[in-house]
Amino acid sequence: MLWDSYGWYSLRAWLWLLFDVITSRLIQLKPVEQRILNDAVVVITGANSGIGKETARLFVKSGAKVILACRNSTLGYQVKEEFCAKNKALEAKIWVLPLDLQSTASIRAFVEQWKSLQLPLDYLILNAGVLGVPLSYTEDHVEMHFGVNHLGHFMLTLLLMENLIQTKHSRVVIVSSLTYLLGSLRLDDINYKNRRYRSFEAYASSKLCNLLFMRELCKRYKSDHLSIVAVHPGDVHTQVARHFGKWIYYLYDKVASVFLRSPEQGALSVYAAAVDPYLSSFSGIFTMNVDQLVPLAANATHDASSKYLWKKSLSLISFHPNEVEMLRSLRILDEDEYLQCLANCSREES
Structure with missing residues (x-):
């Protein structure tokens, strides 16, 4: 049973993740051709640091107009200043808009600000996330991993669907993770009132929700003009694990710098999932290592689960x-x- 199933107690899942960590720095990533995007418009959540920042850098280099959707606007403006340091003309092509995914009010305010720009929407990169936070809740009283990593992006995507559909050949890229193999869907107890809370398990379950959301949205909206994909950027050395505690994070930081990919390397897979001509012909896929299509495990392909998650998510907003x-x-x-x-x-x- 521990071998055949997926979830927190799955030996198979833990071995897959161990293998992924060990090989993260060993795999030679295929070079990603820099595309000329001719003022295509991209929204990137969590763009003030880590993978989001480096993904934004790649889009800026490609000539895109980039909206940095950041919880911390001060850091967002610092990123914009860094990008524009050698080319002041870029200032007119980069916007910083506040977005806190744990607040429905903030999400709605972001969408209103975005629409006031009167721009098309070619790429929506759902990158922001939390990992390892102690049991805590969003402003709308939902467990933080589920609320930020899934529910906030769920609401944001739905409110931007009209813009995405109006733009021909638009694309939604969901930054998920191979840790979904450890996740499970317990929508009867989202807030961990009647079960033990493990922060990493909660994170893994939120990454599973990302994939189920992708599959359900693909089923509900089938169009040649819009595609939705998910990507595992690899095991990347970022600040996302800062909530684990001072000493654990210190050890993580030392080990991660040796074994894990850099944010620049992680961003390559996210960028490729958005603009690679080969990948752009697919929808509802899960990619990793820049151009590798990965079959989803059974816990992410259950149609009843994806529909249940969709309905539960609607009820919470x-x-x-x-x-x-x-x-x-x-x-x-x-x-x-x-x-x-x-x-x-x-x-x-x-």
Whole structure:
């Protein structure tokens, strides 16, 4: 059972992850050809550091207009200043917009600011995330890993769907992780009221949710004009594990610098998932090591699970009536979901 299944107690999953860590620096990544994107527009969440920052750098070099969606706007402006240091003309092609994925109010404010720019949306890179935080909750009272890594991006994507669809050949890239193999779907107890909380298991489960969300969105919106993919950037040395505690993070930092990929290397797979001509012909795929297509394990391909997650996610967000109508017009919601979302609106208003 421990060998055949996936989840926290799966020997197979742990061995896969160990192998991935060991080989992260050993695998020779295929060079990614720098594309000329001719003012294509990209939104990147968590773009003030790590993989998000380096992905943004690649898009800036490609000539794209880049929106740095950052929880910390001060760091975002520092990144913009760094990118523009040698070419001041880039200042007109880079925007910094505040976005805190643990707050539905912040997500909604970001979308309003974004729409005020009146730009198309060619690429949406869902990169931001938390790892290893102690048991804590978002502003909307949802466990932090689930709330930020999945639910915040779920809401953001749905509110930007109209813009994505209006732009021909747009693409959503979800930065997931091979750690999803350790994840499980326990939507009856999202907030860990009746089970033991393990921060890394919560992270792994949120990465599983990323993949289930991708599959469900692909099923609900099939179009040649929009594709949705997920990517594992590899085991990357970033600050995402800073919540593990001072000494654990110190040891992680020393070991990671030897065994793990740099953010620059991790960004290559994310950038390729967005712009590589070969990969752009696919939707609903999971990629890694720049150009490698990876079959999903059984825990990420269960249709009932992806539908259950979708409905649960809708129930946790209080959409405004105009947002519900927009989603219905795009045929993303079925009739029961539409009525339930309207009921949630009525309860919120009362």
